[in-house]
């Protein structure tokens with residue numbers, strides 16, 4: 188809407204050879220042959236707007252190398268009579284001397300400055316500006332009703348404008364003030380701030396207009412309305428005046444510089460000629476004159492201040508332009524400062540929340556506190572839902588997809604190598620539904636996703652979600668509209684003719700994630716990672732301490748049980764002898780001595796268990812390939828005596844695998860589990876089943892240990908008395924029995940303690956499901972498989 192239309196059409200129009208190839212371009216001669224705006228040399232149009240004249244001087248002697256073909260009309264000298272002549276031929280000797288002195292004194296490189304006012308042919312004042320580029324001197328003569336020499340005092344006017352701009356408290360206020368100031372200063376019909384979005388398309392975000400005009404505020408215009416060459420010009424210059432759209436243009440004579448053969452770079456010329464497409468575009472919009480200024484953020488083009496006039500040619504004299512240019516520069520600076528301020532205050536607010544969150548997590552026992560605590564991940568990001576994957580499970584807050592969808596998202600993220608390896612630890616999209624196939628239902632809550640991985644392989648993952656945001660975009664005309672006409676060089680695209688409101692609703696997109704949000708998320712990640720690492724260090728320290736005390740305990744248990752056995756044997760022997768002799772003397776004493784003998788026997792078996800347990804912790808495992816089928820048969824034989832006590836039925840899986848384990852220890856595990864299965868049973872027929880689940884074939888239950896389903900799981904199932912859930916941990920305690928000493932065949936209560944130790948030494952885990960009165964299933968998984 189501001190500049191030219193078209194572009195993006197090279198695929199539709201056959202690329203004809205450029206007719207000006209090999210020679211200098213002239214918009215006047217070749218302008219209608221342009222089929223693709225992105226290939227138009229807008230900085231070297233070879234022509235100027237016809238209300239002014241232009242001279243190109245040689246820097247060393249100020250002789251005229253090129254001149255616009257209207258010099259006869261405006262300057263009173265035909266082009267032929269001026270070429271190779273000194274500039275004094277046009278200006279007169281004294282002004283030529285002024286120009287020479289000006290050139291040595293002022294910073295004119297790529298910076299046009301007013302130098303003097305020249306009386307034109309019919310006495311009209313011509314403002315003369317000069318600048319240098321590529322070693323040449325460009326002198327522009329502009330006819331104007333308000334010469335810089337005697338026009339209004341723009342600089343005192345702009346002083347007030349600057350003051351008001353500085354008072355603008357927000358970005359919007361800055362845009363509103365800038366448009367009002369420029370309109371007041373120039374008298375143009377419509378002044379707009381036009382912002383470029385990330386995809387290049389533009390939106391009118393502020394406007395000041397003649398009251399009878401309808402508003403364009405909030406209108407969107409496709410990216411190709413301002414083709415890349417035009418954007419490039421606005422990265423280099425602040426201002427682009429066009430006094431009269433469609434007015435005659437004048438060509439340079441000669442078209443290329445006679446000394447270098449190069450076309451003239453007119454990037455900084457106020458008189459620079461306009462492309463045919465751009466002229467048509469503005470005419471289609473009803474624009475008669477225009478002034479465009481750039482708004483930059485650093486070296487980026489943030490947007491434009493676009494000014495239109497609809498009622499005929501509009502004089503844009505030098506001083507007025509200079510004042511507007513100054514406003515554009517102030518707006519750019521203020522804008523950056525304002526945006527930075529905005530960003531900083533949001534950053535501070537969120538940083539504070541994040542810091543609190545991490546502190547909360549540090550004190551409240553881990554990352555999950557960021558979802559379950561009083562402050563949550565939702566306070567740390569502008570999102571509707573958040574999910575944390577940590578310790579092998581999901582923690583959710585706010586509106587999130589169900590866990591099955593979270594799993595899919597996590598798997599899908601895991602397939603992105605950059606993300607999974609943490610090379611790019613953040614991933615964002617505002618249209619997840621289009622990326623993750625077959626999930627349109629996700630849009631309702633998870634159209635926008637910001638994902639952070641906190642560790643390799645996504646073991647710790649944070650996801651923030653934004654729902655679909657149904658938006659209506661008001662386009663200035665149908666952006667798909669690309670009418671064609673037949674040009675001299677075949678069909679060519681012409682600019683849109685209609686700029687009527689065209690509303691388009693955008694589906695399947697969330698509010699986009701801003702760059703600053705991504706940067707904050709990355710910083711948050713660093714803080715959380717520090718926490719994760721420091722907790723891991725604490726754990727390692729604790730583990731080392733624990734391992735050390737375990738070793739010491741094992742050593743102590745060994746020494747104690749070993750050394751105690753000796754005196755116990757003595758006590759047993761003497762008690763036995765005394766029983767025999769005392770039996771004749773006093774029956775009561777005989778009974779006491781009998782108890783003493785039984786107690787020493789029991790103590791002996793307890794010491795045996797303890798000794799055995801301490802050995803289990805100390806011996807080196809001898810790992811080998813074990814045929815589990817064979818091993819379970821051996822174990823069944825070893826519990827044979829218990830088996831023969833009651834009717835029983837043992838079912839064993841036929842496909843038990845081979846695995847790496849310490850054969851003797853693993854057999855001991857099965858002997859213990861099978862023996863318990865027979866013992867703790869009150870049914871007329873004991874049913875026992877021995878089986879296994881290959882890796883990833885079974886769903887992990889909440890009370891099962893983490894990671895177990897990645898390995899084969901073996902189980903021993905019985906139809907026995909069962910174990911109440913509250914005893915889940917008790918059964919593994921040393922010498923802990925849930926029953927009287929001699930009930931259910933008796934025992935020392937060390938069996939499961941030893942089983943757990945043996946399995947843990949294999950890097951695995953033991954756990955059980957049980958229902959009192961119905962039966963129990965003991966599971967083991969060996970991490971070593």
Ligand code: ADP
Nearest residue numbers: 863864867909918924925934935936937938939
């Ligand atoms: P114990 O030597 O007493 O058998 P364990 O350490 O093997 O010692 O078992 C501890 C306790 O766990 C037992 O006293 C029993 O109450 C309970 N228990 C173990 N296995 C089973 C099972 N299969 N069914 C019911 N209870 C069991």
